[in-house]
Amino acid sequence: MRIGLYPGTFDPVTHGHGDIIRRACALVDRLVIGVAINRDKGPLFTLEERVEMLQLYTSRLAHETGCEIVVHPFENLLIQCARDVNASIIIRGLRAVADFEYEYQMVGMNRALDRNIETVFLMADAKHQAIASKLVKEIARLDGDISKFVDPDVAERLLAKFKR
DSSP: OOEEEEEEOOTTOOHHHHHHHHHHTTTOSEEEEEEEOOGGGOOSSOHHHHHHHHHHHHHHHHHHHOOEEEEEEEOSOHHHHHHHTTOSEEEEEEOSHHHHHHHHHHHHHHHHHOTTSEEEEEEOOGGGTTOOHHHHHHHHHTTOOOTTTSOHHHHHHHHHHTOO
16 A cells, blocks of 8 residues: 655645645555644644644545545654654645745755655646645735635634634
8 A cells, every 4th residue: 555645734724735635646545644733833723623624625535536535643753754654655745946945955854864755746736836824824814815725614714713
């Protein structure tokens, strides 16, 4: 069984994430969505909320793709998380050159830690390239329309966070 790990903070999960998840499912039999605790980023949503949103979001994708999708919170090194879930592939989404520069460094470090775990980069579909969780949160905070970027249940939760 080929197992992949797609890590991120998913604060919140967007259609861009969904595009990467859907396409990653074509590469693996089981896709583990690693939800990083990452206290340094100061997420808007709690870990529990992010896990719950991802479980709702991925249940539909698992049914559509036939891929087993598991949501797995983690706070250790990414490479250790990959080992913990028996992943042979780490899947990373790229949007722009700036993403690549950071990811390039991460791949080098991860390869130094474990040469048996490969990293695969997937570019989001062009219509999702500009979507970033940080920007979606800012649009929601300023009472803009986020319906193009996230599922309705995620939009509802985001708007509730910013209710005045």
